[in-house]
Amino acid sequence: MSIQKFDAKNLTMLRTELETAIAAVCSKHGIEAPTLGRIGYTDTSFNTSKLVFQTKSKILEVLNAEPTDLIGKRFKSNGRIFTIKSDNGDNTFIGTTQHGKGFKLRLDQICSMIQL
Numbered sequence: 001m002s003i004q005k006f007d008a009k010n011l012t013m014l015r016t017e018l019e020t021a022i023a024a025v026c027s028k029h030g031i032e033a034p035t036l037g038r039i040g041y042t043d044t045s046f047n048t049s050k051l052v053f054q055t056k057s058k059i060l061e062v063l064n065a066e067p068t069d070l071i072g073k074r075f076k077s078n079g080r081i082f083t084i085k086s087d088n089g090d091n092t093f094i095g096t097t098q099h100g101k102g103f104k105l106r107l108d109q110i111c112s113m114i115q116l
Helices: 008-029 056-063 107-111
Strands: 039-041 046-048 074-077 080-087 092-097 102-106
Antiparallel strands (some): 092 102
16 A cells, blocks of 8 residues: 555554564564654654664663563652553553553653652
């Protein structure tokens, strides 16, 4: 399929394909697979808000933990306190705020938070 004009529908499909392709390359080289973040677009172009690559060991070194060790730990970011509830097995975690709202968090996001 050739894209003639970017729109929300084809960018949703394209996002999935790009993130899958990026994840495959990252897995091959042992680095964290980022998400594309927010996508802005016009009819003829699109951009992403964030695309940062990090080594897995760097993230875990900063956290001084294995991914499964994070379950039950608390982190603070932007006035919210997150408790890590579960490991999704793909270097993402479910964290809940002090108000009970759930979020899917990547390791790099957790790494940038303040551990309590």
